[in-house]
Amino acid sequence: MSGPLATEMEQRLRAALAPIRLEVINDTAQHLGHAGDDGSGESHFTIVIEADAFAGVSRLERQRMVNRALGDIPGSRVHAVAVRASAPGEPLR
Template sequence: MSGPLQTEMETLLQQEFTPGRLNVINDSASHHGHSGDDGSGESHFTVVIESDAFTGKNRLERQRMVNRALGDIPGQRVHALAIRAFAPGEAVA
């Protein structure tokens, strides 16, 4: 079940990128008790996203695009965010 922050992230990314694939994975449980674990259960995430918007962009540009779309979430409301952004046709594992 998605928490409110995960749902917000999914909504923002859907609106910005209209992705063909989107997985926002809550990794917080595996970081329980570690640095950055605020006890909310929503402190660490992985985003796997595929969108036409990433075509012709390098990895850093794609990560910046995702971070911009998420506004104040990365670094302020979420301790850690791993981003795997792909263009259609690229290998998505």
């Protein structure tokens, strides 16, 4: 079951990028007691996303697109977000 922040992240990404595949994975348990673990249970995430919007776009720009879609969440409400973004037919990076 996803928490409220993971659900909000998924909604924002779906609205902004219309992904074909989207996984918002909560990695917080792997970081318990580390920097950035605020005790909320939603401080570290990995996003796996495949979208037509990424075709012909650099890895850095894909990261920026995801961050723009997430708005104030990275760095403010979440300590860390790892992004694995691809266009259809590409391997995940």
